[in-house]
Amino acid sequence: MILPPFELHQPTTVDEAIELATQLRKDGVAFDWMAGGTDVLPNYKNRLNARDHVIALGRVDELTSIGKNSIGALARIEDVARNSRVQSDWPTIAKAASLISSPPLRNLGTVGGNLLLDTRCYYFNQSEFWRDSKGYCLKADGDVCLVVPQKETCYATYSGDLAPILLVLDVELEFRGSNGARRVPLRSFFEYDGIRRFEKAPDELLVRVFVPSTDKALRTDYLKLRARDTIEYPVMGVAMGLRTKGGTVADLRVAVTGSEAVPLYYGDLGLGGATVDEATADAVQAALLDRITCYRNVPFPPGYRKAMGGEFGRKLFLDLSGKA
Amino acid sequence: MTTASRSDSRRGDPARPDNRLLRLRVNGTVHSVAAPPHAILLDVLRDVLGLVGTKRGCDMGTCGCCNVLIDGRAVMSCLVLAHDAQGKDIQTIEGLAFDGPDMHPLSKAWAECGGSQCGFCTPGFIVTCHELLANEAAPSRTRIAEAISGNVCRCTGYKKILDAVELAAARIREAEPASAPAKSGGSK
Amino acid sequence: MxxxxxxxxxxxxxxxxxxxxxxxxxxxxxxxxxxxxxxLYTDDLRPADCLVGKILRSPHSHAKIVSIDTRAAEAMPGVHAVLTGKEAPNSFGVLPVSQDETALAVDKVIFIGDGVAAVAADDEETALAALRLIRVEYEPLRAFLDFADSLEEVPEELRIHKKTVDGTNLHKQVRQEFGDVDGEFDRALWKKRMSFRFPGVQHAFTEPLITIAHYDADDRMTVWSAQQVPHYLHRALAKVLEMPMHKIRVIRKAVGGGFGGKSDPFPHEMVAALLSRKCRKPVRILFDREEVFYNNHGRHPSKIDVGLAIGKDKKVAALDIDALIDGGAWGSFGVVTTYYNGVLANGPYRVDNFRYRGRRIYSNRPASGAMRGHGAVNTRFAYEVLLDEAAFDLGLDPAQFRIDNALPAYTKTINEFRITTNGIVECIERACAMAGWKDKYGKMPFGRGIGIAGGFYISGSALPIxxxxxxxxxxxxxxxxxxxxxxxxxxxxxxxxxxxxxxxxxxxxxxxxxxxxxxxxxxxxxxxxxxxxxxxxxxxxxxxxxxxxxxxxxxxxxxxxxxxxxxxxxxxxxxxxxxxxxxxxxxxxxxxxxxxxxxxxxxxxxxxxxxSGPPPMGGQHKGAAAGLSPTYSFQAFVVELEVDLLTGKPKVHEVWAAHDCGRALNPLAVEAQIEGCVHMGLGQALCESFDYNKGNVENPNFLDYRMLSSTETPDIHAILVETYDPEGPFGAKECGEGPLLPALPAVANALHDAIGIRFYEMPITADKIWRALQKQKKAAAGSATQGAAK
Missing domain, CATH: 3.30.365.10 (Aldehyde oxidase/xanthine dehydrogenase, molybdopterin binding domain)
Structure with missing residues (x-):
């Protein structure tokens, strides 16, 4: 399968990349950033919103490092999963990374790419032929959503694995752009629908993910629902952080992926201060069931995915509180 | 008939307007190649360089038949831009699996254990397992299964593939106990 | 031994x-x-000056072709030939009785993906660009996308093919009856009728379909193609090209997997040859993975109703099967499939009263055809699940129950299959012994279970097609x-x-x-x-x-x-x-x-x-030849699995797969076939499904068409049972297909042992198991409340 033609830019530094992007933007030229290529290239092969210019980041070595309090946006997922510092300081980031796709794709894919992963949908992730025969959708070449028929909102599903635990850890994203650098808390980064997904200027580049130091007593974990133990995107994923004090919930943080068009941070679900017991675990489950909405656009029926969100929340609460 | 040149008569043609020259280091040899910016590494390997041992299975990163090593790491060459692979060290099955007495322990064990039936997925598997065994001297069967989980084999049910990787690992350990990494579990 | x-x-x-x-x-x-x-596989060949062939495909499920305008494509630089269906209207098909395919659609398209026109060009970009220039005007027709629609009587223009049953879109209907089925049901100790559903599944070989054709200066045609049956392709090419067979050469290079999916002659093979003859250059047609899914010819989506009656002697008294199978757009092997869904239920257990109705519909979907275990897999599932229910309800050990019902060696079935050597009992005994059946069945904690099923398959057809x-x-x-x-x-x-x-x-x-x-x-x-x-x-x-x-x-x-x-x-x-x-x-x-x-x-x-074939054999009834084989293989599997009670996700831990291969000429190769069959059978049982969104295949890719990966494939113990067939070479029988059959029902039966729930619909995915567990929980809670109220 050949790609649609595009002009390729291969900067070697962040500055060069930003310069290129700024120029392209000034020229009114649409372009895509490409990190590992594992999301962009299959979409381009399917002629999904392909652009005339691509800035490939494979040669920008400065963004691959993993530091004491940050992870470079171009760090390979497999490197993150196997990094001893990540494993000891942020074990759930390592776990979530290790659950992404399959080993050769983890060798290509990057942290930034997974975080900013395009949304997925049966009506979207198809070839041009398929979409032409079915009718084009709102997210690419059409004007109506085929999941929930209307013309306003795209219901494609966010499918990144890293976002939930990064939301729990309250990381900040650092972007570089023509106007310099800015930092955004991840918790306020994602919004909107499956097309807009978040607020980011086209010439802004995600450069690093800063992980704040957290109380060592905050225990975290991530559970992922997928049909097979490899390759698959999460069709439901729940990350939780929990610190208890004197038998009550001192700090509870819950985030979900694989449900709506963006990953969602649900905070403590209104359960701060609750007693650590089965009843609170049930309340976690009930609160998640109240909040989670899934659509029929990725594998597994939406009702089941939602139910698993609740089950995972309950299990995580019991596991992390030591009540399992 | 079976050797000649190109499957796609205009790929690799320097006269084609959108082609750009690039230098690819493949199996230790640097090749000057003409390819458009959007050329995929798999296509250049097969159609321009004639390295047809790397197979095209799904073209979308879901089967592993096209895996090659880039700087020692197994990646799907259907999801790599040829121009992005410049300056890197690319190894294909042709560079790993010599025949005769120098046959790679993986290839040898694969043949003995019945790791191939139709064989179409085999080059991709060997490439993947090459990376595994370079990092881990004695992976367990569970670990091997995890490492090959991005490669699809429709014939074997994977059992004889696991047998082959175990056998190859044991032979590599016997042959070069000093240079093999000491611990399993691997790190990069 | x-x-x-x-x-x-x-x-x-x-x-x-x-x-x-x-x-x-x-x-x-x-x-x-x-x-x-x-x-070297076909796509590894590098003929000099080879063109790229591409096929324009129908975006409609069912539509009349009003006009095709190829002028712009023909005029495009770099395009060497453009082809439409009218240029090669001769029909072909693998079976002489269903010659219903053409190289490209002639008057109407009958599924999304059906070939409409084709081009040969210098390169892929040019070929794809040329396809975009071809203007096709369609007049959409009503699409037939489920069984009920295809069984309706409809006007001629709505019939997918000219030859159908009684003015419907029913392709083939067969019936057989032996003994007194209704009487046995009346007299039965135990009986049950159940409806089973199966989506289509596909071979999913790793090598996509690929054909290179070259009509050369000597006016000879050479076609290199990834084929399981070069001879049938040879015949079809001669018919479509109107060339004598001796001027056509078919070459099969290494084939990257087949499993039945490369055993029909295919339209793209005709197209490559026709394009090459038109421009006198080699033409390569390599499918992308999505096109492979449209070509399909996988296992038929099926709805199979099975009734099983157990007599007072606790033996199988009667079997009543009604199979409705979806053939999709073309006949393919379908007439054979229609018979096999019934007749291949006549072993490995003795059945004296047998009734079968088989119906195959045409629909506006990619054609179904032959896939590993052809025609026998789905009915086998239904039969073995009901046998398991009978044993359970009657308090019998399901393994022993099967042994007690086994056909003997050297016998005839009620439909007059000649059985020679028969290792079914040894298969059951050895699989159970290795699995520790007696210590495990019914004795493991909730969520963990063990199940058994048998099977029986042909070793080639006694009569050629x-x-x-x-x-x-x-x-x-x-x-x-x-x-x-x-x-x-x-x-x-x-x-x-x-x-x-x-x-x-x-x-x-x-x-x-x-x-x-x-x-x-x-x-x-x-x-x-x-x-x-x-x-x-x-x-x-x-x-x-x-x-x-x-x-x-x-x-x-x-x-x-x-x-x-x-x-x-x-x-x-x-x-x-x-x-x-x-x-x-x-x-x-x-x-x-x-x-x-x-x-x-x-x-x-x-x-x-x-x-040439075995000595004359078989009965005189209609369809007596279907399923006749010089010998039959027998098999029994024991599967042990565990259900994650949180998510419903099943995990098969081990499979003990015993197969009577007559004689293992090469044990390594026989094991390999058994292990591959287990992988494929478990895939159909647990996760593979060809899904449709109306006329569109919803998952024409390897991400969403889910095969078991290395991480889900269990430890497989192949057990070779050797019974020395008197007519097989050195005693050998088949081993490439039969060992798929027991995999599906053994999983379902093990699930029942694990959680006490029966499943009648494939694939048995985590969500279905979880839902069933919820229902079970509610029912238990309900009956507990009721009990408390009493």
Whole structure:
């Protein structure tokens, strides 16, 4: 399968990349950033919103490092999963990374790419032929959503694995752009629908993910629902952080992926201060069931995915509180 | 008939307007190649360089038949831009699996254990397992299964593939106990 | 355990006595070529100046073609030929009775993905751009997308093909009845009727479909294609191209998996040939993965109603099957499939009262066809699940229940299949023994379970699909001055090891090392006809043919040794690359010397062996030939699995797969077939499903068409049961398809043991299990509340 033609830019530094992007933007030229290529290239092969210019980041070595309090946006997922510092300081980031796709794709894919992963949908992730025969959708070449028929909102599903635990850890994203650098808390980064997904200027580049130091007593974990133990995107994923004090919930943080068009941070679900017991675990489950909405656009029926969100929340609460 | 040149008569043609020259280091040899910016590494390997041992299975990163090593790491060459692979060290099955007495322990064990039936997925598997065994001297069967989980084999049910990787690992350990990494579990 | 039984049955089979190559665990002869990446597949060929062929496909499920305008495409620089259906209207199909396919759609398109026009161009970009310039005007017709629609009587223009049943879109209907089914149901101790649903599944071979065609300067056509049956392609090409067969050459390079999915002649093969003839250059058509899904010919989506009656003697009293299968757009192997869904339920258990209705519809979807375990898999699931329910309800051990119902060896089924050797009981006993059945069944904690199922399959069809009297398999052997044995056969090596089998038998009979034999099985120009690698026929049929050819070669070589030494031919055996006087082993003539002596007055030695079919057999009823086979394989699996009670996700831990292969000519290869079957069968049971969104295939890719990965495939214990078939080569029967059959029901039966729930719909995915568990919980809570209220 050949790609649609595009002009390729291969900067070697962040500055060069930003310069290129700024120029392209000034020229009114649409372009895509490409990190590992594992999301962009299959979409381009399917002629999904392909652009005339691509800035490939494979040669920008400065963004691959993993530091004491940050992870470079171009760090390979497999490197993150196997990094001893990540494993000891942020074990759930390592776990979530290790659950992404399959080993050769983890060798290509990057942290930034997974975080900013395009949304997925049966009506979207198809070839041009398929979409032409079915009718084009709102997210690419059409004007109506085929999941929930209307013309306003795209219901494609966010499918990144890293976002939930990064939301729990309250990381900040650092972007570089023509106007310099800015930092955004991840918790306020994602919004909107499956097309807009978040607020980011086209010439802004995600450069690093800063992980704040957290109380060592905050225990975290991530559970992922997928049909097979490899390759698959999460069709439901729940990350939780929990610190208890004197038998009550001192700090509870819950985030979900694989449900709506963006990953969602649900905070403590209104359960701060609750007693650590089965009843609170049930309340976690009930609160998640109240909040989670899934659509029929990725594998597994939406009702089941939602139910698993609740089950995972309950299990995580019991596991992390030591009540399992 | 079976050797000649190109499957796609205009790929690799320097006269084609959108082609750009690039230098690819493949199996230790640097090749000057003409390819458009959007050329995929798999296509250049097969159609321009004639390295047809790397197979095209799904073209979308879901089967592993096209895996090659880039700087020692197994990646799907259907999801790599040829121009992005410049300056890197690319190894294909042709560079790993010599025949005769120098046959790679993986290839040898694969043949003995019945790791191939139709064989179409085999080059991709060997490439993947090459990376595994370079990092881990004695992976367990569970670990091997995890490492090959991005490669699809429709014939074997994977059992004889696991047998082959175990056998190859044991032979590599016997042959070069000093240079093999000491611990399993691997790190990069 | 093998030799005693063998000597009893075949005291004259010298192979076992002299410890030749038969029964030896040897690597496949192409294994090193494959494991070093040297093997050449069709797409690895690099013909000079080869064009790229691409097919324009229909975006409609069902539509009349009003007009096609190809002028702009033809005028485009770099385009060498454009083809439409009207240029090649001759129909073809794998079965003589269903010649309903054309190279490209002629008057109307009948599924999304149906070929409408094709181009050959310098490169892929140009070919794709040219396709965009072709203007097709369609007039959409009502699409037929489910069983009920296709069973309706409709006006002629809404019929998907001209030949249908009673003005509907029903393609084929068959009925058979033996004994008194209704009476047995009335008298039954236990009976149940249940409806089972199966989505389609696909072969999902890793090598996409690929064909290169070249109409050359000598006006000869060469077609290289990834094919299981080069001979059927050869016939279809002759018909469509209106060329004599002798001017067409079909070449099969290494095939990257088939499983039935490369056994029909295909439209793209015709298209490549027609395009090449038009522009007189080589044309390559390589499918992308999505196109492979549109080509499909996978297992039929099915709705199968099965009734099982158990008599007061606790034996199977009656079996009543009504199978409705979705054939999609074309006939393909479907007439055979329609029969197989019923008739192949006549083993491995004795059934004296049997009724079957089979119906195959046409629909506006990619065609269904033959896939590993052809026609037998889905009905087998239904039957084995009901058997399990019967045993459970009657308080019987399901393994023993199956043994008590097993057909004996050397018998006839009610529909007059001739059963020869039968290892079903040994299969059940050995699988259970290894699995620890008695300690596990019904005794494991909730969530963990063990299940059993049996199976039975043909070893090739007794009657070929073309009734023109040609042997089903012919093999030629040539031995020349260099001492090498050249084997010519058209049995297609598709990874199953048929080349190895041919070499192994030749080497065994001729007493030479296997590397002295070389197999040429790739070209219709040089190989005698063999009807190819499907229907689990190759080891049995081509194996018998090569054995005969090799035995004749042995006679000639021994003649040379006799001439050289003056001893009579009868005293010689061929061993260790020598002709040896068995009565005085000092007398040894090197094989090559004996061969050269034998060549003295005749040149290179050439011998022929063939296999035409078993002796006449079978009943006189309609459809009696369907499912008739010279011998049948038998199998029984035990599956142990665990359900994650949180998510419902099933995890199969181990499979004990016992298979009666008659004789394991090469245990390594037999195990390999069994293990591959287990993988594929478990996939259909647990996750594979060809999903539709109306007329669109929803998951035409390897991400969403889910095969089990290495992480889900369990530990598989292949158990080889050898019963020494009297007509199989050295006692061998098939091993490539039968071992798929028990996998599905054994999983479902193990799930029942694990969680007490029956599943009647494939695939049994986590969400279905979880939902069933929820229902079970609610019911338990409900009955507890009720109990408390009382």
């Amino acid at each position: 093998r030799s005693d039984r063998h000597e009893k049955l075949h005291p004259h089979d010298d192979a076992v006595q002299r410890h030749g190559l038969i029964g030896k665990r040897i690597p496949l002869i192409d294994a090193q070529r494959k494991s070093t990446g040297q093997e 073309h009734w023109d009297g040609i042997p089903q398999s012919t093999v030629h052997l040539k031995a020349d001055f260099d001492g090498g044995i050249t084997i010519h056969s058209l049995a297609a090596e598709i990874g199953q090891g048929s080349d190895t089998m041919l070499a192994q038998i030749s080497a065994d009979v001729l007493g030479v090392p296997i590397d002295q034999c070389r197999v040429y099985s790739d070209s219709t120009d040089t190989a005698p006809i063999d009807i190819g690698s499907y229907s689990s026929r190759v080891t049995f049929m081509a194996g018998n043919a090569v054995r005969r050819a090799a035995e004749e070669m042995r006679r000639l070589v021994i003649g040379g040794a006799a001439d050289l030494t003056g001893y009579p031919p009868e005293v010689f055996v061929l061993e260790d690359a020598h002709a040896i006087n068995a009565t005085n082993r000092e007398v040894r003539v090197p094989f090559v010397e004996a061969l050269r002596r034998a060549m003295k007055d005749r040149g290179a030695l050439q011998t022929t062996g063939c296999y």
